[in-house]
Amino acid sequence: MIQVFIYAIIAIGFVILLKIASKNKSKWGIHLKRVHCPVCQTKQPIVRMPKNGSQALWGGTTCPKCHTNLDKYGNVIP
Ligand SMILES: [Zn+2]
Incomplete structure (x- = not known):
């Protein structure tokens, strides 16, 4: 017990x-909410395809329109 x-x-x-x-x-x-790309305002897809190890591990995505790297909160990763 x-x-x-x-x-x-x-x-x-x-x-x-x-x-x-x-x-x-x-x-x-x-962070489970969908984020918008701060560069082109594109809504990011719910199902994200990690493009590198960091994205797979920590979340984050690459904008399909302008290819900006974003973290899971929608901040631009330089
Ligand atoms: Zn974008």
Whole structure:
């Protein structure tokens, strides 16, 4: 029974950490909303095809219209 309790605390702590990370827009955060390309205002597709390891790992996308690299929050990656 105590094990279930410990798992619950770990799970809750994990969710809180993810929420904090998402708030700070760190790469550990989760951002599920569709972003718009800041360069050409194109809505990015829901299903993203990672073009490199960083995109696969941390999220982010490459704009299909102007090929700008965006992170998962829609910020331009230089
Ligand atoms: Zn674009």
